[in-house]
Amino acid sequence: MMAIVFATLAGSAAADPPRGETDGEVVERGELTVAPSRRPIRAVVVDNALGDVRVEGHDGDNVSIVSVKHAPEVDTLERLRVTLVTDPDGTVRLTTALGDGRERPLAALAGLRIDLTIRVPRAARVEARIGSGRLEVKNVDGGADLDAGAGSIQVVNVAGAVVARSVDGDQRFTTVFGDLDAHAIDADLALDTIRGRSLSAQIHSGSIDARRVASRDVRLYAIDGDIHVDAETGGGGGGPWRGAIVVSSLRGNVEVAVRSTVRLKVRARAGGRVVFAGAASRAGRDRWVEGQFGHAGRPSQLGTIRLESRYGDVAFSVVNP
Amino acid sequence: MATPVLDDRELVAACQRGERRAMEAIYHQYKRRVFGLCHRIVGPGEAEEVAQDVFVRVFRGLGNFRGDSQLGTWVYRLAVNAALTHAGKQRRRAEIGDDDHLAQVAAPAAMQRDPRLSDRVEAAMARLPAGYRAILVLHDVEGLSHEECAAILDCRVGTSKSQLHKARGKMRELLGPALAAERDLGRHAGVAAADRPAEAE
Amino acid sequence: MNCRTALDELTAYLDGELDAATASAVRGHLRLCPACRTVAEDHAAIRDGLAELERPDPAPAVWAGVLARLGEAEIDDARRSRWARWFDRVRPHLLPAGLATAACAAAVLFMHLRSDDAGGAPAPSASTWAHDAPQGPAPSRREAAYGGGQRRELATQVPVEVAPPPAPRPTVDASAELAGEVARLEEVFRTTTAELLPLARAEQRGAAVQRFDRDVAALEAAVVRAPAGKARDQAWHALVSFLERSALGEAAARVAVNR
Incomplete structure (x- = not known):
């Protein structure tokens, strides 16, 4: 039997008053804790089209939710709802909604929002969707599946598979231990310290800036934007690295630096210039430039790198770690 | 996150401990529903008194709230009961000659003053028997389902449906001319969309 | 009918x-x-x-009145005898347990005590409707x-609109503005797709063109089929992502379709 709480998160016995009113704005804060029943809480699913979502892992076994509602006046505030459903399989679902308030149509969304801050057991998987606010996920080990339309996505210190999609909201990932798959249409992607089996990041228009990337299979694509990669080939476990890096932009520049001591086979082509380790090569759209770097490891442990830019430049360099 | 966290059950528990903020939260959560219901069942003159009575019952009765129904349903039940009991007393007072009260409930002045249908609807509802007013408020004004109405009114779902049917019929009797005018208006505005019902299929 | x-x-x-x-x-x-x-x-x-x-709002004085009356009631409680309070406490348990006799006895015993009508929700009785039935002979x-x-005489033969049943009350995206934002994002997907499609198709050679067209058709159908919301967004992302990879000449594009 699943439990449903219409968590108008109706204030609390908190030290702060449940509702405050300043010039032209009413703010209400509500708090709620969900303890696991028969099974531990394994997943938290959040859908909030009305504001920010911040999810943070903690060492406890419960889920706690703080909602802060903002509205121009009390009538509208009362139409903002947070619904909580706990499934017996250990999934906690949170949805925000704008009650239809038949007595009066809503004039505008201006000044109207619900922000959710959710603490979840560290091992839980997070699924979250926002509209145009900020989506932040931090310190969870169960991976994340994140959607933001015009909103931004920020992921910090997450283990497990991470999938992120946005339309025109920027995405930033810092310290992801797991596979990462990110896609955005019109946005910038920033990645720092990504260590998983595979990393796939793709944008239509915008830039990709990836630093300290140590995933074994890296694929970064852009149609209209530059891609900068600073990769490591340590492989994480200290053993020989055998992986692939594919970076391709249609109209932007590609710049890749690899910290590596292993053998790397690099192929590149560009509509503009191809620069290998500071030396420019004669380039052409259909002419591949190839090079080998590093001496360590057997040929079977070769890393392969393919870099392309149809209309821009490609630059590649190896940095000794 | 330093402060305690509460759901409905905990909110109730906090009220039982006499925690003022929890009580206030419950009051704000339900005040418009309770007052709206009282306003329409007992009329504007005594709605505040009855709503006050309802909340006193809510807070005094929270100790017996077992949580086997939604808090909202329980609050509605208390409100409907208090309002209907009060309306019964009003009727008995009216029977022994309280003409002022009748005039107030019927609100004929409002009917003449404001041409909007919703105002006439409001005035017509004031002339209905209180039981009909209750089902109209719960179902049509508050938008509750028949299942919820039945739980609040402690009757069967079928009874809730048939009461609503009768109540709307009674409203139609009371609103006769206003509805005819509304129809004419609608006809002038809506001939072009004459076949719209088919689209709704 | x-x-x-x-x-x-x-x-x-x-x-x-x-x-x-x-x-x-x-x-x-x-x-x-x-x-x-x-x-x-x-x-x-x-x-x-x-x-x-x-839905009218009660005056702020109502809350003050509630607090005042609760205070009075609690002072009354303090003045009442221990037995009366005990009876109030056990009363809800006595009746359901079938101890009607005990309850009656207790009721007789404490009849002199002021009854407290604030205890719990009195169940609305079945007489609710009868009690409030229209006066006079029931129609x-x-x-x-x-x-x-x-x-009434029939006013006209012109077919008129009968309002269709109301749509289920919306719970999310109730405002036009939210719907407008959703429409704007869809438009971004649409224009991006339109821009990418010729670029991606031009990359295909020979039999790959037909396969590409089939893949695009399948992905577009998935967008149309997906209910608005997360599923539709994801279907759009899959389509755009496939087109981007195809435009870049990535053989891996097919993987995205099959995924």
Whole structure:
């Protein structure tokens, strides 16, 4: 039997008053804790089209939710709802909604929002969707599946598979231990310290800036934007690295630096210039430039790198770690 | 996150401990529903008194709230009961000659003053028997389902449906001319969309 | 369907509670019968008029009054005897347990005590309706509901609109502005797709063109099929992602389709 709480998160016995009113704005804060029943809480699913979502892992076994509602006046505030459903399989679902308030149509969304801050057991998987606010996920080990339309996505210190999609909201990932798959249409992607089996990041228009990337299979694509990669080939476990890096932009520049001591086979082509380790090569759209770097490891442990830019430049360099 | 966290059950528990903020939260959560219901069942003159009575019952009765129904349903039940009991007393007072009260409930002045249908609807509802007013408020004004109405009114779902049917019929009797005018208006505005019902299929 | 049946089903029809076949029969009858149509229009107008009523706000003094009365009641509690308080506490458990005798005895014993009507929710009794029934002889259901309409002459033969049952109350995206934002994002997907499609198709050679077209068609169908919301967004992302990779000449594009 699943439990449903219409968590108008109706204030609390908190030290702060449940509702405050300043010039032209009413703010209400509500708090709620969900303890696991028969099974531990394994997943938290959040859908909030009305504001920010911040999810943070903690060492406890419960889920706690703080909602802060903002509205121009009390009538509208009362139409903002947070619904909580706990499934017996250990999934906690949170949805925000704008009650239809038949007595009066809503004039505008201006000044109207619900922000959710959710603490979840560290091992839980997070699924979250926002509209145009900020989506932040931090310190969870169960991976994340994140959607933001015009909103931004920020992921910090997450283990497990991470999938992120946005339309025109920027995405930033810092310290992801797991596979990462990110896609955005019109946005910038920033990645720092990504260590998983595979990393796939793709944008239509915008830039990709990836630093300290140590995933074994890296694929970064852009149609209209530059891609900068600073990769490591340590492989994480200290053993020989055998992986692939594919970076391709249609109209932007590609710049890749690899910290590596292993053998790397690099192929590149560009509509503009191809620069290998500071030396420019004669380039052409259909002419591949190839090079080998590093001496360590057997040929079977070769890393392969393919870099392309149809209309821009490609630059590649190896940095000794 | 330093402060305690509460759901409905905990909110109730906090009220039982006499925690003022929890009580206030419950009051704000339900005040418009309770007052709206009282306003329409007992009329504007005594709605505040009855709503006050309802909340006193809510807070005094929270100790017996077992949580086997939604808090909202329980609050509605208390409100409907208090309002209907009060309306019964009003009727008995009216029977022994309280003409002022009748005039107030019927609100004929409002009917003449404001041409909007919703105002006439409001005035017509004031002339209905209180039981009909209750089902109209719960179902049509508050938008509750028949299942919820039945739980609040402690009757069967079928009874809730048939009461609503009768109540709307009674409203139609009371609103006769206003509805005819509304129809004419609608006809002038809506001939072009004459076949719209088919689209709704 | 005849008038009587149609009118019996009218409230359920207007509230969208009928199954499709019965609703269709009611609608059909309303098309044929101007008298019933008039009744239906009136009922729809009443339903809508009620739905538009405002929900008034109580004056701030009400809360102050509640607190004052709670305070008074608690002072009364303090003044009451221990036995009276004990009885109030056990009363809810006595009756359901079938200890009616004990309750009666207790009631006799404590009859002198002021009854406290604030204890719990008195269940609305079955007499609720009877108690508030219309005064005078109760009209039959038919008379009560349709009396006026049946007597009126038919005003016109022009078919008029009977408002369809109201849509289920929306819970999310209730405002046009939210819907507008969703539409804007869809437009971004649409223009991006339109821009990428020729670029991606130009990359295909020979038999790959047909395969590409099939893949695109499948991905587009998935977008159309997906319900609005997360599923639709994801279907759009899959389509755009496939086109981007195809435009970059990535053989891996097919993987994205199959995924």
